[in-house]
Amino acid sequence: MIRIGILGYGNLGRGVESAVNTNPDMELVAVFSRRNPENVTVKTPGVKVYGIDALKDMKDEIDVLVLCGGSATDLPVQTPAYASLYNVVDSFDTHARVPEHFANVDKASREGGKVSIISCGWDPGMFSLNRLYANCILPNGQDYTFWGKGVSQGHSDAVRRIEGVIDCRQYTVPVPEALDSVRSGACPELSTREKHTRECFVVAEEGADLARIEQEIKTMPNYFSDYNTTVTFITAEEMKANHSGLPHGGCVIRTGKTGFEGENTHVIEYKLTLDSNPEFTGSVIAAYARAAYRMNNEGMSGCKTVFDIAPAYLSDKSGEELRAHLL
Amino acid sequence: MIRIGILGYGNLGRGVESAVNTNPDMELVAVFSRRNPENVTVKTPGVKVYGIDALKDMKDEIDVLVLCGGSATDLPVQTPAYASLYNVVDSFDTHARVPEHFANVDKASREGGKVSIISCGWDPGMFSLNRLYANCILPNGQDYTFWGKGVSQGHSDAVRRIEGVIDCRQYTVPVPEALDSVRSGACPELSTREKHTRECFVVAEEGADLARIEQEIKTMPNYFSDYNTTVTFITAEEMKANHSGLPHGGCVIRTGKTGFEGENTHVIEYKLTLDSNPEFTGSVIAAYARAAYRMNNEGMSGCKTVFDIAPAYLSDKSGEELRAHLL
Numbered sequence: 001m002i003r004i005g006i007l008g009y010g011n012l013g014r015g016v017e018s019a020v021n022t023n024p025d026m027e028l029v030a031v032f033s034r035r036n037p038e039n040v041t042v043k044t045p046g047v048k049v050y051g052i053d054a055l056k057d058m059k060d061e062i063d064v065l066v067l068c069g070g071s072a073t074d075l076p077v078q079t080p081a082y083a084s085l086y087n088v089v090d091s092f093d094t095h096a097r098v099p100e101h102f103a104n105v106d107k108a109s110r111e112g113g114k115v116s117i118i119s120c121g122w123d124p125g126m127f128s129l130n131r132l133y134a135n136c137i138l139p140n141g142q143d144y145t146f147w148g149k150g151v152s153q154g155h156s157d158a159v160r161r162i163e164g165v166i167d168c169r170q171y172t173v174p175v176p177e178a179l180d181s182v183r184s185g186a187c188p189e190l191s192t193r194e195k196h197t198r199e200c201f202v203v204a205e206e207g208a209d210l211a212r213i214e215q216e217i218k219t220m221p222n223y224f225s226d227y228n229t230t231v232t233f234i235t236a237e238e239m240k241a242n243h244s245g246l247p248h249g250g251c252v253i254r255t256g257k258t259g260f261e262g263e264n265t266h267v268i269e270y271k272l273t274l275d276s277n278p279e280f281t282g283s284v285i286a287a288y289a290r291a292a293y294r295m296n297n298e299g300m301s302g303c304k305t306v307f308d309i310a311p312a313y314l315s316d317k318s319g320e321e322l323r324a325h326l327l
Numbered sequence: 328m329i330r331i332g333i334l335g336y337g338n339l340g341r342g343v344e345s346a347v348n349t350n351p352d353m354e355l356v357a358v359f360s361r362r363n364p365e366n367v368t369v370k371t372p373g374v375k376v377y378g379i380d381a382l383k384d385m386k387d388e389i390d391v392l393v394l395c396g397g398s399a400t401d402l403p404v405q406t407p408a409y410a411s412l413y414n415v416v417d418s419f420d421t422h423a424r425v426p427e428h429f430a431n432v433d434k435a436s437r438e439g440g441k442v443s444i445i446s447c448g449w450d451p452g453m454f455s456l457n458r459l460y461a462n463c464i465l466p467n468g469q470d471y472t473f474w475g476k477g478v479s480q481g482h483s484d485a486v487r488r489i490e491g492v493i494d495c496r497q498y499t500v501p502v503p504e505a506l507d508s509v510r511s512g513a514c515p516e517l518s519t520r521e522k523h524t525r526e527c528f529v530v531a532e533e534g535a536d537l538a539r540i541e542q543e544i545k546t547m548p549n550y551f552s553d554y555n556t557t558v559t560f561i562t563a564e565e566m567k568a569n570h571s572g573l574p575h576g577g578c579v580i581r582t583g584k585t586g587f588e589g590e591n592t593h594v595i596e597y598k599l600t601l602d603s604n605p606e607f608t609g610s611v612i613a614a615y616a617r618a619a620y621r622m623n624n625e626g627m628s629g630c631k632t633v634f635d636i637a638p639a640y641l642s643d644k645s646g647e648e649l650r651a652h653l654l
Contacts, residue, residue: 018585022467043587098650124654126460129638130597131653133453136614136641137607140349183600258345258610260370264602266610270457271598273510275591280464283585283593287463307639307649311456314463322634323425326458327451 001025002293003061004286005086007032007052007078008068009040011246012091015282016066017044023286025316029061030054059085064289066090071097080104083303084112087292089285091121106303115296116303120288121281122272123147127252129306130270134254138266141256144182146195148172150248150277158223159200162216164208167236169243171199174250185255185265198229201243203236248277287314328352329620330388331613332413334359334379334405335395336367338573339418342609343393344371350613352643356388357381386412391616393417398424407431410630411439414619416612418448433630442623443630447615448608449599450474454579456633457597461581465593468583471509473522475499477575477604485550486527489543491535494563496570498526501577512582512592525556528570530563575604614641 004020006013009031020026021044028047033040037049050058055065065086067078071094079090083105092101101118109116119125123145131143152172159168178195181188200217204210214231218224234242251271258264274280288306291313295304312322331347333340336358347353348371355374360367364376377385382392392413394405398421406417410432419428428445436443446452450472458470479499486495505522508515527544531537541558544551561569578598585591601607615633618640622631639649 015585018587021587022585024466095654098654099647102650119654126464128654129460132638132642132649133456135653136617136638137453137610139351185600258342258349258603258606260345260348264606266602266607267598267600269596269598269600271594271596273512273594273596275593276585279585279591280593283464290463305650305654307654308637308646310635310637311459311463312634315459319634320426322459323429323632326462327422327425327446327455327632327634 001027002290003027003029003063004289005030005032005055005058005062005065006068007055007065007082008074009033009035009042009049010068011278012281013066013068014043015276015278015280016068016285017042017282018279019283019286020044022283023290023316025290026286030058055082055085062086063293064089066285066289076101076104079116079118080108083108083114083116085114086112087115087289087296089117089120089289089292091125091281091285092118093121093124095124102303102305110302113296113301115292115300117288117292117305117309118303119305120285122274122284123250125281125284125306126272127250127270130252130268131254132307134252134256134268134270138254138256138258138268140258140262141254142187144190144253144255145250146174146179146253147250148174148196148248150250150274151246152198153246155198155200155223158220159202159217162213164205164213165202166205167203167239169201169239171201173197173199179251182253182255183267183269185267187255192226193228196227198224198227200229200231201234201239202231203239204233245275246277247275248280249273290314290316328354329617330354330356330390331616332357332359332382332385332389332392333395334382334392334409335401336360336362336369336376337395338605339608340393340395341370342603342605342607343395343612344369344609345606346610346613347371349610350617350643352617353613357385382409382412389413390620391416393612393616403428403431406443406445407435410435410441410443412441414442414616414623416444416447416616416619418452418608418612419445420448420451422451429630429632437629440623440628442619442627444615444619444632444636445630446632447612449601449611450577452608452611452633453599454577454597457579457595458581459634461579461583461595461597465581465583465585465595467585467589468581468593469514471517471580471582472577473501473506473580474577475501475523475575477577477601478573480573482525482527482550485547486529486544489540491532491540492529493532494530494566496528496566498528500524500526506578509580509582510594510596512594514582519553520555523554525551525554527556527558528561528566529558530566531560572602573604574602575607576600617641617643
């Protein structure tokens with residue numbers, strides 16, 4: 001059994017827990033939280049909750065520690081801090097800071113003789129992998145990534161900060177005509193506005209100035225001003241009934257040419273349709289936690305991304321079984 | 328420059344040649360053929376054609392030898408024969424004989440200290456990879472593979488053997504309703520007939536009994552009798568004008584459940600739409616030829632499949648570049 005620890009028990013932590021629960025070769029042994037452990041109730045029976053300080057003493061009880069904090073302030077500190085003690089997996093997604101994060105984590109992992117995997121999930125993660133494979137197969141081509149239909153937490157939070165807004169759910173939606181054009185192999189140049197629309201469902205305070213709220217949303221720089229945005233005001237009851245899930249997904253498409261005259265066009269598409277963003281992300285992380293464990297057992301150490309990991313390491317099956325059933 | 332040799336200059340050999348031509352770090356140095364070399368004209372200027380015997384003496388001039396023969400009789404002999412002299416890549420696709428082929432090739436590669444990659448292309452190959460990744464992410468799920476719309480050479484050949492048939496192009500076509508049902512996450516049980524239809528375009532001899540030909544096609548065991556098949560008689564001119572390409576493609580879909588009650592459904596789809604089956608297969612093989620070369624340079628040896636190869640080996644870019652641009 002691969003013994004898993006989870007640091008941070010929010011949406012992603014619970015998604016990892018759910019994934020560990022469906023993998024018969026894994027068990028969740030502990031959850032670590034900054035909250036008072038007495039106030040954290042873990043779904044899996046028998047799993048203990050500890051404060052973060054306990055991590056310095058549990059090396060021998062945990063094979064892989066999954067870091068479920070945020071990329072802005074948690075992971076840049078936590079992943080390097082624990083990478084020398086544990087095999088670790090995180091979902092760091094601040095693209096511009098990946099080189100620095102990789103270097104910090106790599107150093108700690110090598111010092112401790114452990115394997116770390118950063119930026120794991122679906123984007124970055126499975127989408128990155130599919131960009132890499134498709135680029136290597138079709139060097140003469142063009143990449144496209146579409147997100148959604150799905151809930152963007154960052155955009156929902158931005159709307160919630162507007163005066164008079166009680167709650168918001170923001171869906172990112174690919175523009176169907178843009179998708180059709182890309183899939184046809186036409187290789188269009190697409191502006192931000194042409195690729196995605198943004199749909200906001202907003203619960204406002206009683207008596208709030210709805211026109212002002214709508215205007216503030218639609219003109220918000222970075223978040224909405226470059227997009228065609230719709231704003232729909234709903235009741236708190238409607239929010240709960242129709243928008244309580246965290247669906248997401250999207251697709252990575254590469255179109256490319258082959259032939260001595262570039263006469264043949266090919267389209268490679270990888271598409272995800274997810275009922276629960278955190279549970280799917282947790283499922284990807286669980287598979288890579290297995291890889292971290294197996295690679296470290298073979299004597300490897302250092303920081304890896306999905307690019308550096310042979311796919312067979314993700315599986316609990318032998319090479320013979322994989323060749324017999326999946327090749 | 329990675330120096331490539333090609334053994335067998337048919338459709339696949341020319342597809343590999345086209346791919347080598349688009350990869351700036353590769354050059355085609357020689358083609359080997361069972362035909363009289365004087366009768367083989369290679370598209371790339373300056374490339375020499377040799378008989379097969381020359382392969383025993385060209386170890387120092389070729390980094391990776393790509394074997395482009397058939398799986399029935401060529402590859403079971405050729406891949407083990409050359410795997411001790413060269414890093415090799417083949418597209419062996421006789422599923423039942425993979426264990427035996429893997430063992431033979433692995434032994435030869437280890438003896439020679441070379442890397443061999445078998446069963447490389449899109450199915451087996453990229454489809455296998457996507458089955459593996461999706462199975463590891465969603466252990467609680469169901470796999471589906473659809474092929475087409477595309478030309479099946481085996482089925483086209485089978486029709487050509489019927490008396491009175493001059494030429495045939497057989498297209499394998501996924502049933503749209505089956506695809507829709509799978510993509511919805513409904514997890515249907517599908518019979519062979521429910522998944523694909525077969526469309527035959529046939530040029531018959533003048534005066535041939537068309538009804539008899541159609542009947543022979545539709546009732547042919549293994550090839551057509553389990554499918555809904557349409558037969559359309561066309562002229563040789565129509566065949567040339569409308570059916571001279573070798574398009575193919577298809578998709579691998581896995582649907583799976585997550586959550587403690589299995590309450591969330593996820594759909595992972597990998598889809599290929601290919602103008603030229605041999606050129607795309609050749610493009611996959613070229614990327615894996617790079618991997619074979621790089622892995623061997625790092626001291627590795629033995630037989631691998633796509634499951635055993637970290638994705639970064641397929642690229643000519645450094646880890647830093649990949650993390651910066653594709654993660």
